Amino acid sequence: MAAGGGICMALTPLSESEPARKMAILGAGIELVAVRGVEESDSILSEPYHEGRPGKFMRAAKACTTSGLGLAVVAGRWRAGRVASGTLLAAGSLLTRFGVFEAGIASTKDPKYIVVPQKERLAARVGEVRSVPR
Known part of the structure; x- marks a missing residue:
């Protein structure tokens, strides 16, 4: 929503771009909340979003999206404000996608991001099975 609204806001005539502006504002807010939820979870799976190349992409994405908003x-x-805002929102959305993609690649390179969550799920299932009355 942020990227779509931003691009439409930047490319449509000023008199017709108010709905796109509202969509861009709402989309940017949702995107920032969603990214914050993923990054700040206590799970081991949030680690790749902070380190190395994915971390750089995510920080740049957050800066672009916040500035665009x-x-x-x-x-x-x-x-001029709509064009600058739309450009920043589109860039922020693109950088978020790159950050998520790179975090996925980084998490496949380190087995702890796969093995630890699997062991936790298995332990939870075993605990569920044992607590079921027979």
Whole structure:
């Protein structure tokens, strides 16, 4: 929503771009909340989002999305503000995708990101089976 609204906001005439601006603002807010939830979870699976190349992508994405959101709210009533905001929101969305992709690659290179969660799920299932009355 953030990227789609941002691109539409930047490319449509000023008089017709208010719905795109609203969609971009809502989408950017949702994206920032979702990314924060993934990054700040206590799970071992959130580690790759903070380190190395994925961490750089995610930090840049957060900066672009936050800046684009701020510009959409504050300067979104003017053409230059909409173009700058739309560009930042599209870049933030793209960088988020790259960050998630790179985090997936990083997590496959280290077996702990696969083995530890599997062992935790297995232990939880074994505990469920033992607690079922026979």
